[in-house]
Amino acid sequence: MNVLEVNNVSYRYHDKMVLQDVTFTVQKGELFGILGPNGSGKTTLLKLLSKELSLQTGMIFLNGKPLVSFSQKELARLVAVLPQSVDTTFGYTVKETVELGRYAHQGSLFPKWTEGDEQAVIKAIEQVELLDKMEEGIDQLSGGERQRAYLARALAQEPDILLLDEPTNHMDIAQQMKLLDRLSKWTKEKRLTVIAIFHDMNLASLYCDRILFLKQGSVIGVSEPNDMIEESTLRNVFGAPVRRQAHPVVPNPIVTFLPEMELPEREKELRDRLTIEKSHERIVVTTSQPFKVLSSSLVGAGFQWATHFVNRHVSKDYRCDDAEEEMKQYLRSHTLDVKRTIGMMTAVCLEDAAYVYRKEETFSLFTIVTAGIGNAVDAAKAWERDESAKGVGTINIIVFIDGTLMDAAYVQAMMTATEAKTKALYDERILDPKTNTMATGTSTDCIAIAASQMNTVFDYAGTITPLGKAIGRSVYEATREALRRYQQRRGDDQ
Numbered sequence: 003m004n005v006l007e008v009n010n011v012s013y014r015y016h017d018k019m020v021l022q023d024v025t026f027t028v029q030k031g032e033l034f035g036i037l038g039p040n041g042s043g044k045t046t047l048l049k050l051l052s053k054e055l056s057l058q059t060g061m062i063f064l065n066g067k068p069l070v071s072f073s074q075k076e077l078a079r080l081v082a083v084l085p086q087s088v089d090t091t092f093g094y095t096v097k098e099t100v101e102l103g104r105y106a107h108q109g110s111l112f113p114k115w116t117e118g119d120e121q122a123v124i125k126a127i128e129q130v131e132l133l134d135k136m137e138e139g140i141d142q143l144s145g146g147e148r149q150r151a152y153l154a155r156a157l158a159q160e161p162d163i164l165l166l167d168e169p170t171n172h173m174d175i176a177q178q179m180k181l182l183d184r185l186s187k188w189t190k191e192k193r194l195t196v197i198a199i200f201h202d203m204n205l206a207s208l209y210c211d212r213i214l215f216l217k218q219g220s221v222i223g224v225s226e227p228n229d230m231i232e233e234s235t236l237r238n239v240f241g242a243p244v245r246r247q248a249h250p251v252v253p254n255p256i257v258t259f260l261p262e263m264e265l266p267e268r269e270k271e272l273r274d275r276l277t278i279e280k281s282h283e284r285i286v287v288t289t290s291q292p293f294k295v296l297s298s299s300l301v302g303a304g305f306q307w308a309t310h311f312v313n314r315h316v317s318k319d320y321r322c323d324d325a326e327e328e329m330k331q332y333l334r335s336h337t338l339d340v341k342r343t344i345g346m347m348t349a350v351c352l353e354d355a356a357y358v359y360r361k362e363e364t365f366s367l368f369t370i371v372t373a374g375i376g377n378a379v380d381a382a383k384a385w386e387r388d389e390s391a392k393g394v395g396t397i398n399i400i401v402f403i404d405g406t407l408m409d410a411a412y413v414q415a416m417m418t419a420t421e422a423k424t425k426a427l428y429d430e431r432i433l434d435p436k437t438n439t440m441a442t443g444t445s446t447d448c449i450a451i452a453a454s455q456m457n458t459v460f461d462y463a464g465t466i467t468p469l470g471k472a473i474g475r476s477v478y479e480a481t482r483e484a485l486r487r488y489q490q491r492r493g494d495d496q
């Protein structure tokens with residue numbers, strides 16, 4: 003059911019047109035966000051909805067009735083407003099300020115304060131968590147507390163519709179989340195309708211049922227956050243370069259801003275941007291600037307920006323209940339910043355690592371592989387095994403790429419590297435000792451794809467693309483070489 007219907011509303015201040023043909027509806031129980039650049043007409047629109055400004059062109063219907071037909075008092079029983087800036091009610095306490103919200107419910111001739119009024123006021127103050135400051139002067143509150151007090155005044159009106167102009171203004175992040183969590187809950191449980199102006203795209207994405215974008219007084223679109231928060235739409239509306247990403251926990255998009263950056267090392271060779279320290283205990287590659295990494299590593303798995311890449315040798319008897327934490331402690335003890343480090347472990351001899359550097363026309367690659375096959379396994383038959391991994395044997399692959407990889411390219415680079423590794427195992431005739439079939443990998447393999455995010459942009463890295471071909475070839479060659487060295491050492495040891 004539409005509680006609000008806005009039809010072809012235009013508005014001008016003197017000769018300046020600020021809203022043009024604005025049309026949309028809001029349904030009961032919706033948390034409806036209005037977003038747009040400064041000066042796009044958001045506040046003007048909200049003022050028209052609350053009748054603070056009179057309609058010039060178009061129509062607004064509230065519960066099916068023209069807004070113009072409501073008296074201010076009738077309207078105040080249905081609609082409460084939290085304006086962008088409120089003149090501080092100097093001399094009033096928090097409670098007295100909130101009591102002003104009951105005006106709409108008072109009789110006009112002989113206003114009488116009832117038990118119901120008192121309860122509504124206390125409840126509203128409780129809802130914004132200001133009970134302990136109830137008797138304090140409003141002008142003695144912090145900006146965020148004052149914002150909450152004015153919100154309580156709006157809530158005390160017990161409206162059906164709340165109009166909020168930047169409600170989270172002045173609030174710290176915890177208070178912003180609390181307020182929006184509550185508003186969201188009230189829309190669902192009490193069927194309260196909330197129409198709010200937001201500047202924070204990510205809060206709007208997380209909390210709004212629908213979003214309306216205004217640009218220069220015109221509606222650019224109204225839909226669910228998932229439809230509205232598109233890179234091209236945001237560039238059109240705000241003229242700002244942003245990247246849309248998936249929220250890590252909930253299925254809503256989030257946006258990240260792309261700052262202008264100086265990239266002083268743009269021209270440098272990949273090889274000159276990496277420093278490699280080798281010892282029998284660890285291989286540490288340090289990059290001169292952070293690389294964006296997608297990895298399955300023990301420390302830093304998933305996407306992470308990193309400047310250090312550690313392949314650490316551990317004894318073949320290494321057992322630990324919390325290997326990740328133990329590895330983090332190890333990194334810290336070597337003064338490595340855990341948040342900027344990709345950490346892998348292996349029991350194979352690090353002297354047998356293989357390094358392949360490839361320089362192509364528009365990019366370069368550097369690949370490091372350590373390989374052991376004590377845990378070689380045929381993925382298609384792994385289900386037949388019930389024991390956990392034993393013995394020395396992990397294939398760790400790190401591919402450094404001088405280039406800008408899109409997400410699809412990272413995932414495809416992982417696939418390409420995996421396929422190349424498997425082919426290397428095949429060509430080296432490595433068997434799964436349990437099933438006696440060709441091994442496809444080992445049970446604890448790890449891959450990291452690290453890209454400088456500079457220079458050439460790669461949308462894809464499948465085996466048909468130049469980048470995929472280079473990854474496939476480098477990983478294949480390095481894995482074969484590392485496998486041969488491993489087997490040779492094993493042969494020498496026996």
Ligand SMILES: Nc1ncnc2c1ncn2[C@@H]1O[C@H](COP(=O)(O)OP(=O)(O)OP(=O)(O)O)[C@@H](O)[C@H]1O
Nearest residue numbers: 015016018020038039040041042043044045046047
């Ligand atoms: N009382 C007024 N008289 C003349 N022009 C006004 C008045 N109020 C607003 N404007 C102009 O109308 C346009 C829209 O203003 P409005 O406050 O509605 O924008 P907004 O989208 O809410 O902006 P912000 O994000 O900065 O709060 C702006 O160009 C503003 O300068």
